Structure formats: structure tokens, C-alpha cells
Amino acid sequence: MSIETDIKQKKFRSPYQKLALNLVYTTKWLEYKQLESFKEHDITPQQYNVLRILRGQQGNPIKVSDITERMLDKSSNTSRLVDKLLAKNLAKRTSCESDRRAVDVVITEEGLELLKVLDPFIEDWENRFNIISEAEAEQISALLDKLRENED
């Protein structure tokens, strides 16, 4: 369905306004859809994001501040997110030898297993994007990168 129909707005100030609204609307739509899979496993999108980053480390520990750097939402409180993962035995926390201010985090076996269960759902969602071509996907990505260049 077109954004015009979805938010019942017939006209936009410019193609740029329309794109801005469409970006926000489509992302909320995507997050809402993915949320359904996450809820079943008692995990939030942000906790999932941290778990994915931990798995990407392939066994190597990673500091809390480095997790934040890699997150999609950099304003999130990584400390508390790690707390939640800890409480569910999805991650473990050890003090960092080289810098005693820092805290090293590693994913547990249980965390890896949860990701293995979630993987097919997420991949399924991503694959539905193939309603557009790979080239088109790459092109949108490139344009999004370009939009963000315009820093202030």
C-alpha cells in the first residue's frame, strides 16, 4: 500500500518530505513485524542487536563501550541491556584485565542457541525484501548512506 493511503495524506510538500515520512513509517512497520518474533522469545530488538554483536565476536570478549559503537541505536543504555542478557543467561560479564574500568562481555551457549532459533525468522524477513532486486537494495542503501553524509 502506498504511503499516501497508509497515513491518509494526499499531498506532500516535496518528494523529500514524502521520503522522510516513508522512511520513518516503513521502519516502524518493519520493527513492529520483527517484534512479533522477538516477543515469543522474551527478548527486545535492542537485546537482539547486542546478542548479534556478541556473536559477531566469535568468542572474543568485547567491552560495553565497543558494543554501543556497533549498535543501531547508539543512544541506548548498553549497561542495562547487558544486565538483562545476564539475567537470562544469554551473556556473561568478566572484568577486563588491561583496563579495570572496562567490562568484557561474551555470549553464552544459551545465547548462541537462542540466536539459532531466531535466525530463520529474521532471514525470512530479510528475504522478503527480494520483492525488489539486489541491485535496487544496494542502490537504496547507497542513497541512505548519502543522506546521512549531511551532518550538522
Next chain:
Amino acid sequence: MSIETDIKQKKFRSPYQKLALNLVYTTKWLEYKQLESFKEHDITPQQYNVLRILRGQQGNPIKVSDITERMLDKSSNTSRLVDKLLAKNLAKRTSCESDRRAVDVVITEEGLELLKVLDPFIEDWENRFNIISEAEAEQISALLDKLRENED
């Protein structure tokens, strides 16, 4: 900056995964940037969204449920959002004659004035999108619409 650099991930499973992450990341970036303008005027993005919808009515009252239908985030609690606008004298609420369950909402002069102050900031943001062409913006919008077609 490329999404690869921003979230420090070198490889993606597919262009579709990359696009999914880029959509979420770029929208968070955009929301965060706009938040700065909103905060100065003690308003949240969702309250702004409601105000814009109210202004779009051009003086005609609109029911709470119809506001929800037009919002970018349809899962939001419109009742409480309207409460906040009321408390700040940005909107008024009158009971609907034809259906006493419903509540009619109208923007106030003060609300219109606040939007007038915010307009240039928002337009400025949207105009920065002209780093890409109008045609490209339309094209991305069309592709985003296409992505959402894939309902479940």
C-alpha cells in the same frame, strides 16, 4: 559515512540484510536529529505528529481514532498524547455530538503558532535530502511502498 563504517560491520548476509539494517539505522539517525529541534520546544516527535495531523484538518475537528489512523506510529496511545497537548494548550477537546463515545480534537492558535516556529527547522531537514535528486527520492519511496506490500 557508509553503514559498514557506522556500525562497524564489514560483511552482510545479503544486500537485503544490509538494507534492513540501513533503514533502521538511518531512521534512528533522522529521529535523533529532529529530536533536537523538538526538545527545545518541549514537545515529542509523536506529539508533533498529532499536531501536524490536526493542522491538516484546517479547523475541522477530528476524532481520536482518526488521528491514530493517520499517525506514523499507529501503536501509540493517542488519548494520552492529546492529554499532553491539552495540558500545553496546543489543542482542545470537545465531545462529539453524533457519537458520544467519540471525542473531537482541534488545534488551538497556540498550537498553530508552535508549528509555525517548528516549520523552518523541519523543512530545513527535509531539504537536506536534496543531496539526492527528486526522482531518486520518489524512487526510494516507491520501493519502500513495495517492501511493505509483503504483508503476512
Next chain:
DNA sequence: ATACATTTAATGTAGAAACATTTATTGGCA
């Protein structure tokens, strides 16, 4: 070495979001 700014993580707090439930009204229909 000491003082002071910086970095890292954790915590306190107010406000907002998410989700279910409640209350009032309406519409349909037996």
C-alpha cells in the same frame, strides 16, 4: 608525584511506551 580532566560503566529518576483492562456508548438482531 600530584592534580585534574577524561574515560568507562553503573545507577537514579522522570517521563514515555507497550499492553491489557475498564467504562461508556452504539449498532445489530432475535
Next chain:
DNA sequence: TGCCAATAAATGTTTCTACATTAAATGTAT
């Protein structure tokens, strides 16, 4: 008409977010 499901909005509650503050460790300059 009377009953019941459906709808509209408000409210209760728990959790999360945003933001500031704190506390400990480190780096740096004098």
C-alpha cells in the same frame, strides 16, 4: 424492546528510554 457484540476513549500497570549523575580507573600535564 432487550441482549450482546463491537467500538471509542480512558486508565492501570509494568517495562523501557532518555538524561543526568555518580564512582572508579586511567591518562596527561606540570
